Amino acid sequence: MSMDERTTPRSRGQAQIILAVSPADGLVAVPVGEQYPWANTALQLTLGFERRPDGTYALRNVDTAAPILRALADTARRHRVHLFGGPRTYLGDYAAALADGLPGQWTVKVEVYSHPVWQEDLVPLLWDAGELIDCVEHIRIPYAAQLTKGAGIELLLAERPGSTDQYLLGSFASATFDDNYADPPPPPRSCCPPTRPMPPAWSPARSCRRTNRLSTKDCWPPSKRHTEGSRNSTRCGRRSSTPAATATAPA
Template sequence: MPGPRRPRQGRPHLTSSEITLYTSRHHGIAALVSGDNYRWARTALQLAGFEKDSDGNYVTELTDIDRARRALTTLGETARACQAKVTATDQRYIGDFARDLSEHLPGQWSVRVENYALQVWQGDLVACLWTTGPLLHTLEKYRVPVAAILRSENGIELAVVQTPRHDQYHIGAIFPKEIYLDEAVTPPSSITVQPAAVPAARKVSSTLLADYHRAFFQM
């Protein structure tokens, strides 16, 4: 009698991975990845010719239109091979907003964009926050795949995320390093701003940074 039938060997099943493409004034096209198999999404971007920026995210410049077109065309092929979904969005790239905002804040600020490919990674940001209010609520309740971190020349760090409706931004403080946490001191509350950089910077300066300095000196 014939033996038991062996299962057919095929390609391993991959769980979800997604690539979201943003048009960026600073980077040309910026790609963020998400999903359990985010490494396959990154592989698809590498094979298509996207390059890592200083934050570790994948970008392709638009200064060479032909090269960018080839990268996007190739990405369609490599993404299919890696079983990654590609989505182009008209949402503003959060790095662009953060850089515009930083230019209108007092002092010198640097900006980095953090891509949380897995939902658990955004918990790392929650653990670093020194704030209350809408930013903390959003990170604890909703999927937030990306945040911008602003750092001042004095070491102050602020976190920026888009609201769930994507038409506003929440901004809150990150706990200052090398300082004792006094739980009796009320942390600075996070704020919500409109996407216009100038009024957003005014609100950050007059409200969030003022509360930050108050709480910092109390500690």
């Protein structure tokens, strides 16, 4: 058996069980690793641990924990599973306490990323450009807590790797984006604007463009009634007698 002072395991062994103290549920065990089924088996064979819907296990009667943990250590050794534990409170309890201190009504859900590749699903959902997204992309995050409030307000809470009492919190969106969320937008088309004052239809077209609600039928090109009387204006695509700067035309 191998024990670490942190609840976030190093890349050691193919299966690990993370143990964390829970004021609400006694002792929580989280099976993780590329061979996390081995850890599941060790916990299932140890009497006293109760499997929960989120994939974690709870040992609720801490008064009898000592002999049960010795049995778990023996079973884990036989199944090539490493045990990790420390003084940190279980993440779910910390998240619940944090939610109670936030304004409004929040719900808390812990997600376990037993296999290392599972945490990669978080990358396109995080609205974060700092330490949290960096940890998700490059460091093992075995589990995290999602805090959700109505109207689509969501946060992701994770333990800060290398620390026993610090956490990382960032904006989160549980709804997935399109598969091409990371693709650059298509290049805009351009044209030469008139050298004289723009016709009346240009202002609404520019306003629509800024709000991404441009209707090519209603805003571009200017209607005939708007351009009557402005025959000297240069239409898009024609050259004027004087040089003109390049402008972006509404797509």
